Amino acid sequence: MVRPRTPLLNRDRIVEVATAIVDAEGLDALSTRRLARELGVQAPSLYNHFATKEEIVDAIGDAIVAGVDLSMLGRDPWPAALRAWARAYRAAFRAHPNVVPFLARGPARRPASLRLADAVYGALVDAGWPPAQATRIGAAMRYFVAGSALGSFALGFVDDPSLYAADYPHLRDAHRLAGRHAQVDDSAFELGLDALVDGLERRFAELER
Amino acid sequence: MVRPRTPLLNRDRIVEVATAIVDAEGLDALSTRRLARELGVQAPSLYNHFATKEEIVDAIGDAIVAGVDLSMLGRDPWPAALRAWARAYRAAFRAHPNVVPFLARGPARRPASLRLADAVYGALVDAGWPPAQATRIGAAMRYFVAGSALGSFALGFVDDPSLYAADYPHLRDAHRLAGRHAQVDDSAFELGLDALVDGLERRFAELER
DNA sequence: TTCCTTAACTAACGCTGTTAGTTTCTAGGA
DNA sequence: TCCTAGAAACTAACAGCGTTAGTTAAGGAA
Secondary structure, eight states: OOSOSSOSOOHHHHHHHHHHHHHHHOGGGOOHHHHHHHTTSOGGGGGGTOSSHHHHHHHHHHHHHHTSOOTTTTTSOHHHHHHHHHHHHHHHHHHSGGGHHHHTSSOOOSHHHHHHHHHHHHHHHHHTOOHHHHHHHHHHHHHHHHHHHHOOSGGGOOSOTHHHHTTOGGGTTGGGGGGGHHHHHHHHHHHHHHHHHHHHHHHHHHHHO | OOSOSSOSOOHHHHHHHHHHHHHHHOGGGOOHHHHHHHTTSOGGGGGGTOSSHHHHHHHHHHHHHHTSOOTTTTTSOHHHHHHHHHHHHHHHHHHSGGGHHHHTSSOOOSHHHHHHHHHHHHHHHHHTOOHHHHHHHHHHHHHHHHHHHHOOSGGGOOSOTHHHHTTOGGGTTGGGGGGGHHHHHHHHHHHHHHHHHHHHHHHHHHHHO
């Protein structure tokens, strides 16, 4: 087959199928040949639409970040907006956990990331935060959300008491975390988010004093 | 050469050279053949000491985490200890930024990570935190530190005003961040750490009320 | 109609992690 | 002291990787 009547590929379809592969089997399962096969095509054809494989994965990341709801920013009071946005951001990551390690590679220059940064910064400045502080708050929130999305803390523990008893005296009951890692991570996120925004609110009050 | 009188390789030497390669040229530059060449050896010889390449990178990560100072935990008052530990943890990551994306892959079952979790958890429980809360605080702190280490926020911006003016109204001056990303990230980390620990201190006070 | 661009193809390159099988040296036990 | 088991190096090879070069035919523009 050479140059079909109607194009077989387009960027959106490639990204869609690539996302499905990564979600189902992880980043390592995404090869150009595998992706091409599922698209009914040979691998080099992908290069008519993307310059490199990295560009494809970039597009996956951008699509995910683009799906984060930003409507609360600039509408709700800033502490509530920040909390709601952080939850939405984390939920988007959690829906595609296999992509998160890639998002961690290098700074986010993708359009959706910039739009997100713009919205958070704008909401904070409009609420009365000095611009320099708003930048740092946006960054700190991103740190927390990104970290919570990628490093499942509780998942690190295996359900076998004998592993911990000897070497790690305080972790005697850590093996019990194994079965509840999702709940533990969720409540750790909520606790951290609460503490973080609380701390920011206190700073804000001092600012206006 | 076959089986030399004194072994050419051992795990420590492999990890040492591998770390140097990753630090200098990034994770992608670390291939088994490249690593073997720098060790004066053929690639398959590495498999006498590690089962897979992943195990080698795991060992790099473990060595880095093992270098984090934990002495303040259980010695200093918990808020001060938490701040000092978070700074030490982040500094360790920052000393090997190329390894951080790998550390983000999958939960940390490495011995050094467990030792670290043990120390944080123990210090918080000894200070009077209920065990369930201590678990979550440790996790939340890890989220924040890990996130701050891997996602340089300011690095996402390029020093070119025209890129932002049109699409991102609030980021008019974002291009100025480009040259100062290290300082911006540092101060964002300090601000977030302050807010986070402040928020935790308030929770702790309410706990004892 | 002619011509350029587009989007598919086949073939191939050098690289990757890893395995199999071989050789030789070392260490420990009889 | 000899014998044996295992360790640690090797060579050769495999399948898969991302990517490039060059080819072909269809679509759209002049």
